[in-house]
Every structure is written in structure tokens, then in C-alpha cells.
Amino acid sequence: MQRLWSRRNxxxxxxxxxxxxxxxxxxxxxxxxxxxxxxxQPMPPNKPVTAIxxxxxxxxxxxxxxxxxxxxxxxxxxxxxxxxFRSDRFARKYNIPRERRFKTWEDIFKVPKFADTVIITTPDxxxxxxxxxxxxxxxxxxxxKAIAQSWKECSDIKNLALERNRIVAICHVLRYAPFFRxxxxxxxxxxxxxLVSIQLIEPVExxxxxxxxxxxxxxxxxxxxxxxxxKSCHDLDLLLWITGKHCERIGSxxxxxxxxxxxxxxxxTKRCTDGCAVEATCPYSALKIYYRRQSWLGHMDxxxxxxxxxxxxxxxxxxxxxxxxxxxxxxxxxxxxxxxxFEDGITASFNMEAHTSYAGRRIRVMGTGGxxxxxxxxxxxxxxQTEQTVRWNANEHADLSSGHGGGDxxxxxxxxxxxxxxxxxxxxxxxxxxxxxxxxAFKAEEARANGTLKxxxxxx
Ligand SMILES: NC(=O)c1ccc[n+]([C@@H]2O[C@H](COP(=O)([O-])OP(=O)(O)OC[C@H]3O[C@@H](n4cnc5c(N)ncnc54)[C@H](O)[C@@H]3O)[C@@H](O)[C@H]2O)c1
Numbered sequence: 001m002q003r004l005w006s007r008r009n010x011x012x013x014x015x016x017x018x019x020x021x022x023x024x025x026x027x028x029x030x031x032x033x034x035x036x037x038x039x040x041q042p043m044p045p046n047k048p049v050t051a052i053x054x055x056x057x058x059x060x061x062x063x064x065x066x067x068x069x070x071x072x073x074x075x076x077x078x079x080x081x082x083x084x085f086r087s088d089r090f091a092r093k094y095n096i097p098r099e100r101r102f103k104t105w106e107d108i109f110k111v112p113k114f115a116d117t118v119i120i121t122t123p124d125x126x127x128x129x130x131x132x133x134x135x136x137x138x139x140x141x142x143x144x145k146a147i148a149q150s151w152k153e154c155s156d157i158k159n160l161a162l163e164r165n166r167i168v169a170i171c172h173v174l175r176y177a178p179f180f181r182x183x184x185x186x187x188x189x190x191x192x193x194x195l196v197s198i199q200l201i202e203p204v205e206x207x208x209x210x211x212x213x214x215x216x217x218x219x220x221x222x223x224x225x226x227x228x229x230x231k232s233c234h235d236l237d238l239l240l241w242i243t244g245k246h247c248e249r250i251g252s253x254x255x256x257x258x259x260x261x262x263x264x265x266x267x268x269t270k271r272c273t274d275g276c277a278v279e280a281t282c283p284y285s286a287l288k289i290y291y292r293r294q295s296w297l298g299h300m301d302x303x304x305x306x307x308x309x310x311x312x313x314x315x316x317x318x319x320x321x322x323x324x325x326x327x328x329x330x331x332x333x334x335x336x337x338x339x340x341x342f343e344d345g346i347t348a349s350f351n352m353e354a355h356t357s358y359a360g361r362r363i364r365v366m367g368t369g370g371x372x373x374x375x376x377x378x379x380x381x382x383x384x385q386t387e388q389t390v391r392w393n394a395n396e397h398a399d400l401s402s403g404h405g406g407g408d409x410x411x412x413x414x415x416x417x418x419x420x421x422x423x424x425x426x427x428x429x430x431x432x433x434x435x436x437x438x439x440x441a442f443k444a445e446e447a448r449a450n451g452t453l454k455x456x457x458x459x460x
Contacts, residue, residue, distance in 0.1 A: 028383050029390045031191055032182075033397075045420035048075040050115040051142070054105040054130045055122035056081035056090035058298055059144055059171070062403055063119050064094065066412040073416045077115050080105045085301040105130040113137050116419055120144055123217060124224040128153045131168075135160045140167040140419050142412070146229040147434060151442050151459070158431045167424045169415045170434035172237045176410030178398030179376050183363065184242050186372060186381060193369025193384075195243060198348040200235055201362045209334060209354035210284045210325050211296045214259045219330035227332045228252070228441040232352050235361070236338070236444075237429075237437035239350065242365070245343040246436065251453040252444040254336030258355070264326035271322045273313070284325040286316050296321075338444050376405055 048071065053060045056079050067074040078100035081087040091101050102108050105122060106129070118134040119142045120127055128148040134141055135157070147154045147170060161168045174180050187195055204213070212218050218230045228236070240247060267277025272286040279285045289296055291312050300315055302308045316322030334354035341347055365372040370383045379392040394405060402409035411429065418426040436456075443454040 026386075026388055026390070028191070028381065028386065028388045031189065032186065032379075032381050032390045032392050043417065043421070045073055045416060048073055049117060049416045049419045050075050050077045051117045051119050052077060052100075052108055052115045052139075053079040053081075053090070053119045053121060054108060055120065055126070056086045057121060060119065060121035061090070062408055063121065063142065063412050064090075065402075066409055066416075067094070069409075070413075070416075074412065078102070078108065080108050083301065089304075106133070109133040109137055113139065116140060117142060117415075124230055125149060128157065131157045132160060135164050135166050135168075138164065138166065142169050142171065142415050143431070144171045145233050145434065146225050146441075147431065147438055149225055149229075151439060154435060154438050158435055161431055167415075167418050167422070167427070168431040169411065169418065169427050170429050170431055171411060172234060172429040172434060172437075173404040173407035173411045174234050174238055175241055175428045176407035176414070177376075177394075177405035179374065179379070179394040179405050180238055180242070182379060182392060182394070182397075183365065183372060183374065186379075187242055187365060187367070188244070191369075191381065191383070192365065192367030192371055195344075195346055195365070195367050197346060197366045198239060198242065199364040200239060200348065201351040201353060202232060202235055203356035203358055203360065203362070204231070204352065204354045205356055205359035206283065206354060207289060207296065208359060210259070211289070211299075211321070213332050213334070213354070214284075214325045214328050214330045215286075215321050215323050216299060219328060219332060221331055226441070226445050227336060227352060228338070228444055229438065230332075232336075232338075232350065233434075233437050233441050235350050235352070236440045237434060239340065239342075239348050240437055240440075241433075243342045243346050243348070245346055247340050247342050247440050247456045249341040249453055250338065250440055250444050250447060250456050251340075252336060252338045252448040254333045254352070254448060256331060256333050258334055259325050259328070259330055261326055264324065268324055268326060270324055270327045271317065272324060273317050273322055276324065286322045290316060290321055336448070340440070 051074060053064055053076060064076050067076050076094040076096070078096060079090055080102035081090060082103050087101060090096070105126065108118065117140045118130065120130050121144050122130060124146055127143060131141060131143055147157060157168070186192065213227065218224045224230050265278045269276040272279055279287060291309065294308065294312070297312070300312065300321065302311050336352045338350040360376045363372070363374050369385065370381065373380045377394050380389055381392065382389040399406055414427050418424055424430050439459065440456055443456050447454045
């Protein structure tokens with residue numbers, strides 16, 4: 001549920017209502033509205049690329065859905081998943097025989113290689129093991145971000161991939177989202193002159209924060225990763241990609257301000273189901289979010305038919321999503337600022353903000369000849385010389401039907417192409433391209449801990 005900037009607000013934000021009308025018929029409009037330079041139409045593979053999925057949770061199902069839609073391109077032939085409910089559901093959906101259903105990722109690699117690729121969608125702390133084992137056995141990989149939990153682990157995976165000459169795509173799906181591709185295309189075209197700086201903000205939205213980063217899978221650094229890796233490595237990657245430059249220096253500030261014990265309201269209980277005195281008015285009430293509204297249920301295993309209510313209530317009484325947001329074991333930040341200097345003196349700032357009523361990244365790109373303001377759907381491009389502003393809207397120009405603004409299927413499509421043609425150059429996001437954003441995140445975390453500015457490419 002993204003609440004995006006209205007066009008009026010966007011115009012107000014850049015003063016376009018007074019500076020001049022938003023033009024649809026001009027040289028600038030022609031340039032901005034030209035068809036997107038997507039990669040050439042995919043060549044249908046001679047036979048479907050075959051894949052084994054490690055972790056049949058949310059992301060495992062998202063990528064596998066490509067196989068349902070395009071069975072001549074991708075076929076799921078095996079998987080590992082320890083939760084019986086998810087395992088049964090996935091086996092049914094993809095018709096996987098018993099001998100190709102495994103309980104845990106280790107089991108996949110106890111049998112001889114039986115597919116082209118492994119799709120690694122296990123939790124962050126379980127990327128390194130399956131990635132190394134799969135590369136050892138000669139599989140190509142679609143590997144979820146964050147690559148791994150330390151710079152050393154990331155480097156091990158990259159080095160092994162190079163040594164074994166294997167393809168490793170990292171799921172930086174936003175590079176495939178038409179909105180960000182358009183931003184990149186405009187910057188690369190020189191339409192706004194020389195790039196000077198970028199502001200990027202990720203408003204996580206407060207309920208999303210509570211679900212994923214206070215109660216859920218990414219709440220605790222040791223169990224997953226710092227927020228900058230688990231959530232915002234996308235953003236650091238976008239900044240690298242859009243600037244097309246290396247990052248030289250990075251600094252960061254931020255902390256966990258709100259979701260901790262000292263902020264628990266009087267009368268609150270450890271679980272929302274324990275008779276909490278403020279449950280009715282708490283924005284984070286699990287009874288409200290999951291039970292009464294039946295929202296954010298994607299990580300709960302619930303019956304596919306009939307009334308889900310009793311199963312939800314049972315999970316709130318014992319599972320992670322029933323915990324009070326002030327009494328969880330979370331430690332990841334709820335607000336963080338990162339400042340960066342890229343080559344050629346280009347500066348950038350990034351804000352991750354939990355305390356927002358809206359989601360959807362906002363970006364402002366400043367060039368010597370013009371600027372861009374956007375909110376993941378609408379882009380306004382202004383030219384200083386002609387004083388014209390042109391609007392471009394992602395919905396009007398692209399297929400956004402898969403997740404991440406159309407990015408999820410865009411990535412799988414190119415991955416299939418890259419594997420079937422054994423050509424990693426067909427990918428926009430490889431392990432090589434993802435290493436620098438991960439290094440930036442590790443360095444930014446050091447900078448946040450030490451109160452220093454770090455040189456990014458000084459690697460110990
Ligand atoms: N690219 C993106 O935009 C994006 C978005 C969300 C999540 N992610 C990343 O994707 C990964 C998966 O996230 P998710 O939302 O699908 O989580 P999830 O919890 O829904 O799925 C992970 C699955 O792995 C299973 N699993 C746990 N231990 C296992 C083991 N030993 N062997 C095999 N499977 C095991 C879990 O039971 C679960 O079903 C994470 O690394 C996450 O950070 C990326």
C-alpha cells in the first residue's frame with residue numbers, strides 16, 4: 001500500500017506550477033517519452049533453464065512464479081524448505097517428486113547436480129553456506145541480497161564464482177524497475193547536464209517497519225544483517241548505478257530510537273493478546289494489523305481456504321508477530337542517514353526512515369542543466385534553459401505487474417537469458433556489480449559505530 005506523491009505535490013515541490021506548465025509536446029518531452037531502452041527481446045531458450053529453490057518462502061515463491069507464467073523458459077525441478085506447510089504447498093504447485101524435495105539446503109548438495117541453477121532465497125544468515133556449496137558443484141546462482149553477512153563472506157562467494165566461471169545474479173531488482181531505469185537513462189543521456197548530486201529517501205512506512213524490522217525476520221543484526229544491508233543495499237546499489245561512478249567516501253549516523261522497552265506505554269504487555277491496556281489505540285497493535293485487518297499476512301502460514309481468523313489468533317499468541325513492538329529482541333536502526341562522495345565530486349545522501357505514513361522511494365537528481373524529482377511512479381524532469389518541465393509516469397510506459405515496480409520478473413527474465421546463453425553480460429546485476437554497494441554498507445556501518453568518515457575502497 002504505497003501512498004505516492006500526487007502530481008500537484010510533485011509540481012509544488014519543484015515550483016513547476018509557477019515556473020511553467022508541465023509540457024507533453026516539446027523537444028524535452030520527446031526525449032523523455034521515447035520508448036524505454038529495455039534489453040532486446042529475449043531469445044527463447046532451446047529448452048527451459050532448470051532451477052532448484054533453496055527456501056520456499058516469500059521470495060522463493062516470487063521468483064518461481066516466473067516458471068508458472070513462462071514454463072518454456074524456466075522450470076523448477078527441486079527445492080529445500082524445512083517448514084512442512086510451505087514444503088507441501090510448493091511441491092504441489094511445481095509438481096516436485098519426493099526425491100527432489102529436501103528439508104534443508106545442505107541436502108540439495110548431497111546428491112549429484114541435477115539442474116542448471118540454484119535460486120537462493122533462504123534467510124540472510126543462510127546465504128553463504130548454500131552459495132558456496134552450489135558453486136563448488138558447478139551451479140549458476142540467483143542469489144538474494146544481501147549477498148552474505150560479512151565482507152569476507154561476500155568476497156569468498158565472488159572469488160569462487162570467478163574461479164569456477166559461474167554466473168551469479170544478485171537480486172538487486174530495482175535496477176530492473178522501469179522507474180529507476182528511466183532515471184538512469186535520463187542521467188546518462190546528459191539531459192540534465194553534468195550530474196552534481198542525488199538525494200534518495202526510503203520511507204519504510206511504520207507498519208512495514210514493525211512487521212519486518214521489529215517483529216519479523218530482519219529485526220536483529222546477528223540473525224540477519226544491519227538495516228543498511230538487509231533493506232537498503234538496494235539504495236546504495238541504485239546510487240552507484242545511476243552515478244556510474246565509484247564511491248570514494250562515506251559517513252553515516254542513525255540509531256534505534258523508538259521500538260525499545262523504555263518507550264513501552266504504561267499498561268502494555270509483552271504480547272498484544274495478553275490484555276494490553278493500550279491495544280485499542282496502539283498503531284502497532286498486532287490484533288489490529290493481522291487479525292482485524294488481515295493485512296501483512298505474507299509471512300504467516302495460514303489455511304488457503306475458509307476463515308483464517310482462528311489460525312491468525314493462534315499465531316499471535318505464540319509466534320513473533322504477536323509480540324509488543326516495545327518488547328521484542330530487535331536491534332536494527334529505525335532511522336539512518338548516509339552521506340557519500342563519488343568520483344568527480346558527485347555527492348549523495350540517503351535516508352532510511354521508519355517513521356512515515358507512506359512507502360515508496362523518493363529521489364531528487366540535480367544536474368548542471370536541470371533536475372529530476374520522482375516517487376517511483378511519476379518523474380518530473382526540468383530543463384533550466386527552456387524552463388520546461390516534463391512528466392513521465394511508469395504506469396503509462398511499462399508493465400509493472402510483478403513486484404518491485406516490475407523489477408522481479410525483469411531480473412528473472414535476464415537471468416534465464418544469461419544462463420541459457422552462458423553470458424553474464426546479459427545481466428544488469430551480477431555479483432561483481434553488487435560487491436561495491438555491499439562494501440559501502442559495511443563501511444557505512446563502521447562509520448556509524450565510530451563516528452568517522454570512511455574511505456570506501458580501503459579494504460583491510
Ligand atoms: N530482493 C528483494 O527485494 C528482497 C525482498 C525481500 C527479501 N529479500 C531477501 O530474500 C531472502 C528471503 O526472504 P523472504 O522474505 O523470502 O523470507 P521467508 O522467511 O519468507 O523465506 C525464507 C525461507 O527459507 C526457509 N529456510 C530456513 N532455513 C532453511 C534451510 N536451512 N534450508 C532451506 N530453507 C530454509 C524458511 O523456512 C523460509 O520459508 C532474504 O535474504 C531477504 O533479505 C530480498
